[in-house]
Amino acid sequence: MPDSPTTRPPVHAGPFALGTFARDGRRFPGLVVGPRVRDLSDLAPAVRDLFDDWPGTLERLATLAGDPGGTWHELAELAVLAPIEPGQILQSGANYRRHVVDLVAAERESVHGATQEEARADAERMMDERARDGVPYIFLGSVRAMCGPYDQVILPAEGEQHDWELELALVIGRAGRHIPRAEAMSHVAAYTICNDITTRDRLYRPDLKAIGTDWFTAKNADTFLPTGPFLVPAAFVPDPSDLRITLRHNGAVRQDESTKDMIFDIATLVSYASATSTLRPGDLLLTGSPAGNGAHWGTFLRPGDVLDAEITGLGHQRNTCTADSQ
Template structure:
């Protein structure tokens, strides 16, 4: 379905307590923990403004390798996150550079929908995605993507044709 399969390393935030219209000051009270997510995106599959085929295919959000509870991460806004493709570093940054911090994300999302325990928020990605390279670079069957967040873990994701 795609000729432009891309990668994004993201800190995943796992909701632990129901959140509806939560003020930013109270948002972190709703966080159960954190994990690593690779947001796989088919850049050429945005259809009529809809992103479901670009972001929502069955294998497009590998997640893991574990969940680290919120009390184990003193500051989720100061964690190194990185991604390699076939052993070559493509992304290497820090969560302190996120456009929206976790309380803002929780407050904004919960203003329009209820967040339930177990819901996962992908927080955004640093520079270094394939679409932003010159020339652009994509994932193909046989490639291996590894992504990590310091203090959380590393996930290894092989790209396979399905």
């Protein structure tokens, strides 16, 4: 069962937000206005459908937010689920400068024998070149890995190095292919929080060294993508390039970074992704995770651990880890 959000109100930017909720076994899309939620089942069967005509939907939601009519619930009485079931999940890797510099510098020191100063200087040069001449690194995630912002995270028996990666995510609100970077932000409808949990010691396949990484196994176990609590319209997030990403593991701050540290900004990610795959309303794009994951700290998730995560203006997640009971 999901934890109650009432222990810490999931405050968001703007006058309203969207989410998916459940009560008495019934799921429904909802409009969050302060401590109350309006059932939007009369408007659409699911949140994803609301993005098919996002400009029109946004106007309608603004009207409904001030209308006492319709079916309203107290947020504290509802189960808060993952806010959307996206058409596809696109994930950006190695997209925070300090995080990648730390990784490259550590490799330069341990493998090539460079001094700490030499290693970091070399890594900084590489990031300058990548930002100037390189392209993003994007891969696909599984919708089945998603869970709610207060759900338990189930740690599989396979692997031991279960790790966190808190990320800003965006929802596409307008379809497009080969989207110019200058137009990319007009395709972004809303923002949310994702924690891209990864089993590090299942990331590389010793039996298939020539192929390399196994993203499916390492990143897509059930409950490995806590998402939400809400979708906050992009109109209420004036500068997504200046949001604070903070994750606490058992109360200790592990990640605390600004989205300013992205190597490739949101517009570049959207444009690049659309060059390969047509982006459609309701698609979810994760923008990468900053420095401070468990591998950096030398600690990984264990049953009973608690993750508290937040991004400026987007609310708060709280997930407790449990062992797989199979």
